[in-house]
Each structure stands twice: as structure tokens, then as C-alpha cells.
Amino acid sequence: MGLFFTILKVNWQYKKLYLLNVFFFWLSFLIQLVVFDIFVKDSWNELIRYLIIANFLAMFTSLYKVPEFSNLIAKGEIYRYGVRPMSYVFQIFIYELGDFVFYFFINLPLLMLSVWLLNLSVHSLLLPVLLSVVLSIEIITFFYSFTSVFIKNSAIKALLQGVSSFLSGSVIPLFLWPKEFQAIVSLLPFAAVIDVTIKAVTGKMPILNATLIQLFWIVISSIANYFTIEIIMSRQKNIGG
Amino acid sequence: MNDFKMYLLYVKLSIKSQISYPLDFLVQIFIWFVYTLLPFFGLAILFSKVSKVGNWTFYHSAYLYGVIGLGYDFARMFARGFDNFHEVVYKGELDRFMIRPIGLVWQIMGNDFFLRRLSGILNYVVVLFFAIVHVHFHFSLLIVAVATFFLFLATLFLFFGLFVFYGITCFFSIKKNIFSDVIIGNTAQLGFYPLEYIAKAVRYMLFYVIPIGFVSYLPAKKILFGQDFLSLTFTISFSLFLSIFLLWISLKLFEKFTKFYVSPSN
Numbered sequence: 001m002g003l004f005f006t007i008l009k010v011n012w013q014y015k016k017l018y019l020l021n022v023f024f025f026w027l028s029f030l031i032q033l034v035v036f037d038i039f040v041k042d043s044w045n046e047l048i049r050y051l052i053i054a055n056f057l058a059m060f061t062s063l064y065k066v067p068e069f070s071n072l073i074a075k076g077e078i079y080r081y082g083v084r085p086m087s088y089v090f091q092i093f094i095y096e097l098g099d100f101v102f103y104f105f106i107n108l109p110l111l112m113l114s115v116w117l118l119n120l121s122v123h124s125l126l127l128p129v130l131l132s133v134v135l136s137i138e139i140i141t142f143f144y145s146f147t148s149v150f151i152k153n154s155a156i157k158a159l160l161q162g163v164s165s166f167l168s169g170s171v172i173p174l175f176l177w178p179k180e181f182q183a184i185v186s187l188l189p190f191a192a193v194i195d196v197t198i199k200a201v202t203g204k205m206p207i208l209n210a211t212l213i214q215l216f217w218i219v220i221s222s223i224a225n226y227f228t229i230e231i232i233m234s235r236q237k238n239i240g241g
Numbered sequence: 242m243n244d245f246k247m248y249l250l251y252v253k254l255s256i257k258s259q260i261s262y263p264l265d266f267l268v269q270i271f272i273w274f275v276y277t278l279l280p281f282f283g284l285a286i287l288f289s290k291v292s293k294v295g296n297w298t299f300y301h302s303a304y305l306y307g308v309i310g311l312g313y314d315f316a317r318m319f320a321r322g323f324d325n326f327h328e329v330v331y332k333g334e335l336d337r338f339m340i341r342p343i344g345l346v347w348q349i350m351g352n353d354f355f356l357r358r359l360s361g362i363l364n365y366v367v368v369l370f371f372a373i374v375h376v377h378f379h380f381s382l383l384i385v386a387v388a389t390f391f392l393f394l395a396t397l398f399l400f401f402g403l404f405v406f407y408g409i410t411c412f413f414s415i416k417k418n419i420f421s422d423v424i425i426g427n428t429a430q431l432g433f434y435p436l437e438y439i440a441k442a443v444r445y446m447l448f449y450v451i452p453i454g455f456v457s458y459l460p461a462k463k464i465l466f467g468q469d470f471l472s473l474t475f476t477i478s479f480s481l482f483l484s485i486f487l488l489w490i491s492l493k494l495f496e497k498f499t500k501f502y503v504s505p506s507n
Contacts, residue, residue, distance in 0.1 A: 020419075031427060038294055038438045039287040151262075155269040155357075162276040171283060178289050 022110055029055050032171075040176065047173065049118055053198045054170040056114060059107060060100065060129070061136035061193055063164045068095050070144035070153045078148075078233070088233045089141070089226055096137045120201060127207060128200040131214040132193050138221035139164070139189055145228045148235075168194035189217040244347045251351025259356045270360040277314070277361035280430065281306060281368055296466060297435040300375040305461050306433040307369030308389060312396025312457070313429040314361040320404035321355035322348075327417040333505040345499065346492060349408070379468045388464045391477050392457065398484035399456045400425065405491035412501045428453050456484045 032051050040047060058064060069092050072078045081091050104111075115122060143160045147153045165171045168190040174182055185191055192214050200210035260266050284306060288299035317324060326349065329335050338348045369389070378385050403425045410420045432453045436444055448454035460480045463473045 023419075027423065027427075031431065034440045034443050035287070035431070035434060037440055038434060039290050041291075150265050150268060152265065152269075155265075155272040158276045159272040162279050166279050166283065172286055176290060177286055181286075 025055050025059060025110065028058075036176075043175075046175070049202060050169075050173045050175070050198055052114055052118060053201060054168075054173070054194055056111065057129070057132060057194050057197055058165070058170045060104060061133050062096050062100065062140050063136045063168065063170075063190075063193060064161055065096070065099070065140060066153060066157055067092060067137075067140050067144050068099075069141075070147040070156070073147045074151060074153055082233070088229045089222075092141050092229065093137055096140070097133075100133050100137075124203070124207060125201055128197040128210050128214070131211060131218065132197040135189065135214055135218050135221065136193050138218055138225055139193070141225050142221055142228060145225070145232050148232045164190045164193075167191065169198070170194045189221060192217045244344045247343050248347040248351045251348070252354045255351070255354040256356055259354075266357070269357045273357050274360040274364055277310065277364045280433075281364075284433070294435050294438050297438075298376075300372050301465050302433060302435065303368055304372035304376060304465060305458070307365045307372055308392050308461060309396055309429060309432045309453070309457055310365035311362060311369065311393050313400050314358045314365060315393075315397045316400035316404060318355045318358040318362070319350060320401050322350045322352040323404040323408040324355075324421060325353050326408040327411045327414070330411045330502065331415055331505070335502055336504050346495070376465060378465070380464070380470070380473070384470070384473075385464060388460070388473060388477055391481055392460050392464065395460070395477075395480040395484040396453075396457045398481075398488045399451075399453060400429070402484070402488040402491040403428070403451065405488070405495050409491070409495055409498045412498050424451065432457060452483060452487070456480045 029051055033048075036047060036051075069078065069081060069088075072080065081088055084091060114120075115125070140160065143156055144153060146156060150156065167185050167188055169185075174186060174191060174195045177185065186195060196205065196210050196213050199205035200207050281303070284302055285299060288294075288302065292298070294302075322329075329338070329349070329352065338345055338352075341348065373382075373385065373389075380388070404421075407418075407421045407425065410418055428447065428451050431439070431443065431447060436447055436454050436458045439447070444454070447458075457480070460473075460476045463476045467473050
């Protein structure tokens with residue numbers, strides 16, 4: 001109980017950010033409902049559950065975030081990462097994970113309300129959501145590492161946010177897609193962040209299967225990141241004293 | 242006329258600076274093309290669930306998507322300065338604009354010209370042609386083309402007016418506020434769905450608060466399904482009048498509200 005009040009007390013300092021998040025969460029959810037109301041006539045319970053969890057994951061995971069290192073590259077200040085006695089990949093990962101922890105506590109009251117409303121088990125929620133967060137960090141790290149090639153990150157942001165929101169199922173749930181497309185899209189890493197997590201949380205997919213899919217993509221993207229980030233960063237040139 | 246010449250000079254310089262990094266520019270053009278195509282795929286997926294919504298088929302909605310998208314992207318290209326107006330206010334750059342002997346609106350418009358929107362425009366033109374080829378119109382192709390052009394203009398003026406309204410809100414919020422994302426973005430996103438089948442509260446908002454229903458949806462419906470030329474002419478004229486009136490109001494208000502600007506510089 002004491003911990004809960006401490007969290008509330010900390011949250012109160014960020015009440016504006018929390019209210020803004022809550023506002024966007026419900027707005028996005030309602031707009032999706034308004035559109036789906038025209039096209040979807042059945043499976044409404046499933047749809048509502050899917051959309052609420054998808055909006056949550058979109059808020060918690062890093063898919064829609066611009067990582068700090070990308071902004072630093074754009075500003076020419078990435079040398080900060082270079083002078084520390086740690087690898088770039090590790091620093092980027094730790095920074096983004098810290099950001100997730102911050103937003104997690106900020107949005108905790110909303111999360112608790114949703115878990116209660118949807119009658120979800122906290123037990124089955126933990127592992128898929130945690131892996132989803134880790135995978136989303138790996139995905140954004142890979143894409144935004146190309147900031148050092150283009151210098152600006154607005155195009156990468158547009159591409160990643162557009163494509164990932166679409167292919168992960170957070171805009172249009174994958175179960176509404178034509179079957180042949182579903183089969184292809186569900187194999188991609190974006191689906192492993194949102195769609196696979198929702199299936200695991202709602203019991204549509206065994207947690208073991210979901211974990212294996214997510215772990216597979218985490219391993220692949222971590223290896224890709226290790227090479228891309230370290231190679232790209234080693235070629236960075238900083239001018240100045 | 243002098244203001245307009247200066248505006249053209251601003252735009253020329255802005256374009257020159259954007260294409261001075263050709264690789265970055267081409268990549269951005271490609272990425273924005275993909276980005277603007279995604280809602281169209283979404284529309285196709287939703288229409289794969291139902292073949293029709295009332296009279297509306299996928300091609301009818303694609304037509305609306307094309308026209309509204311064209312108006313929206315052209316507005317964002319020309320009114321990018323208003324879309325980014327928070328930065329001008331926040332950094333105090335408006336001080337410099339105010340001491341120049343050129344109209345404020347021309348300077349804001351010329352301050353930022355969003356050239357990469359060309360890829361979205363190309364995408365919407367292709368979708369529009371694709372829709373026109375597949376839809377059976379009661380009017381001749383010439384009437385459809387002329388009416389579509391005026392409908393595009395009306396939509397462009399509406400969104401332009403909304404961006405100017407966003408500029409007004411920046412005098413008070415100083416920093417970026419949610420008007421642009423929530424009101425303008427969502428209006429563009431919801432505008433291409435068959436509005437008469439949308440939830441009542443949202444429908445009222447899209448007709449009476451941000452009148453995209455009157456400006457774009459009803460005229461598009463007349464072009465797609467109408468048979469009466471007089472009724473089509475009246476609807477298109479009303480749509481144009483309404484959008485020009487809203488743009489005029491927003492520009493007048495913008496002029497009035499500049500007095501609320503407080504410079505952050507000393």
C-alpha cells in the first residue's frame with residue numbers, strides 16, 4: 001500500500017503528461033471504434049479488447065518513439081556516447097529501457113484500470129509485454145541507426161511509425177486482415193510487438209509460442225543492431241573542441 | 242504584388258535548400274510516398290470485410306480518399322509555415338517577420354515550403370485516377386473532372402484555414418499544441434469514410450464543427466451518385482463559398498490575434 005501511494009505521489013508531479021497520455025489513449029481508441037463501427041458487424045468484444053491492449057502497447061513500447069541517440073546524431077552531439085566506457089548498443093538499450101520504466105509508472109493507474117476492466121491476469125501479462133518492450137527497442141535502434149546516413153530523422157520517423165503501426169496490428173487488428181496477408185504479416189517483427197503479445201495476453205496463443213517468436217526476433221535484431229550501430233558509429237566524425 | 246514576388250523568392254530558396262541534399266531528398270520522397278499510401282491499404286482491408294457500405298464501394302471511398310488527400314497535402318505544402326508556427330513563436334522569430342515590409346502571412350507561408358509532400362500528391366493523383374476509372378458516373382467525364390477540381394480547391398482552402406487556426410492557437414500555447422494532430426490530422430483521416438454511416442456525434446462534429454462534411458463529403462457524393470447537374474453546381478458552389486469564407490475568417494482572426502503575441506526576446 002505504501003509503495004502504491006509513493007507511486008501516486010511521484011505520478012502527481014507528472015499529472016499533465018499523464019492526462020495527455022490518457023486523452024490520446026481514449027481518443028485514438030474512440031476514433032478506431034468509430035471507423036470499425038462502419039465495417040465490422042460481429043466480434044465486437046474481441047475487437048474492443050484487442051484495441052485497448054493495442055493502444056496500451058503502443059503507449060508502453062518504444063515503436064512510436066524517436067530514440068535519444070538519433071536526436072543526438074541529428075544535433076551532432078553523439079560524441080557523448082563515444083566517450084563512455086560502454087558499447088553504443090548497450091548505452092542505447094539502457095537509455096530506452098529507462099524511458100520505458102518512466103512511462104510505465106506514469107501510466108500505471110490507467111494500466112491497472114484496464115487490467116481490471118478486461119479481466120486480464122497480471123501473471124500472463126508480464127513476460128509477453130516485457131519481451132514486446134525489449135523487441136520494440138531493438139527495432140527502433142536498428143531503423144534510427146540510419147540517422148547517421150541521412151542526418152535528419154523525420155523521414156525514418158514517418159516510415160517506421162507508419163509501417164509499424166500498420167503491420168503490427170495496432171491500427172487495424174490483424175484478425176480483420178484477409179487470411180493470405182495475415183499469414184505473411186504475422187511473421188514480421190512488428191507483429192511480434194503488438195499482435196503476438198495481444199494473442200498471448202488474451203489466451204489466443206500459448207505463452208510459450210509467443211515467447212519463442214518474440215525471442216527469435218529479439219536475437220535477430222540484436223545481432224543486426226550490434227553490427228549496424230558499431231559500424232555506423234565508428235564512422236561518425238565530430239568537428240569541434 | 243511585391244509580397245507575392247518575395248513569397249516566390251522564399252519558396253525558391255526553400256526548395257533549393259531541400260534539394261541540395263539529393264540522396265536525403267529522394268529517400269524522403271520515397272518514404273513519404275509509402276507513408277501516404279498506408280491509409281489506402283487500410284481502406285482496402287476494411288472494404289475486404291464488406292463489399293459495400295450503403296451505396297459506397299471501395300472505389301467510391303478511394304475517390305474521396307484521393308480528393309481529400311490532395312487538398313490536405315497541398316494545404317500542408319503551402320501552409321507548412323502555419324503548421325510549424327509554434328517554432329516561430331517559441332523562438333521569437335516572429336519579431337524579425339514583423340519588422341520586414343512584407344505581409345506577415347506571405348512570410349509565414351514562405352518560411353517553410355514542404356516540398357516532399359509532392360510524393361503524397363503523386364500518390365493521391367494516382368489513386369484518384371484509379372477510382373475515376375472504376376466508378377460509373379452519371380455525368381460526363383468533363384463535368385466530373387471540372388467538379389473534382391473545384392472540390393479539390395474547396396478541400397484545400399478548408400485545410401489551409403484550419404492550419405491558420407492552428408497558428409492562432411500558437412499565440413496562446415507558445416509550444417506545439419494538440420490542435421494540429423487531433424483536430425486537423427483526424428479530420429483528414431476520418432474524412433474519406435462514408436460519413437453518413439459514421440457514429441452520430443462524430444458525424445455532427447465533421448459537419449457542423451469542422452465542416453468537411455459540407456465542404457468535401459456532400460459534393461463528392463453528388464459527383465459520385467448524383468444525376469442532377471443543377472444540384473451538383475449548387476453543392477459545389479456552396480462548398481467553395483464555405484471554404485473560402487472559412488479561410489478568409491481564419492486569416493482575419495490571425496491578423497487580429499497577432500496582438501496577443503508576446504516576444505520572448507529582449
